[in-house]
Amino acid sequence: MNIIVAGEKKSYEEGITVEKLIEAEKVETPQYVTVSVNEEFVQRADFATRQLAEGDEVEFLYFMGGGR
Numbered sequence: 001m002n003i004i005v006a007g008e009k010k011s012y013e014e015g016i017t018v019e020k021l022i023e024a025e026k027v028e029t030p031q032y033v034t035v036s037v038n039e040e041f042v043q044r045a046d047f048a049t050r051q052l053a054e055g056d057e058v059e060f061l062y063f064m065g066g067g068r
Helices: 018-024
Strands: 002-005 008-011 034-037 040-042 057-061
Touching (some): 018 057
Antiparallel strands (some): 034 040
């Protein structure tokens, strides 16, 4: 199955979950990552059960604090 991860087309096994994709992509600091699938945020509680489908577009987002 092909999905788009951070703008790059990649192949993964059918039914891969968001949690398994985070592991496969070796996401740094996974405890702080926010994931969107097809421009919709996935709740962290759903990472283990949210399966991806052919053609899904996945983005890993990090919200950084900062300022003065």
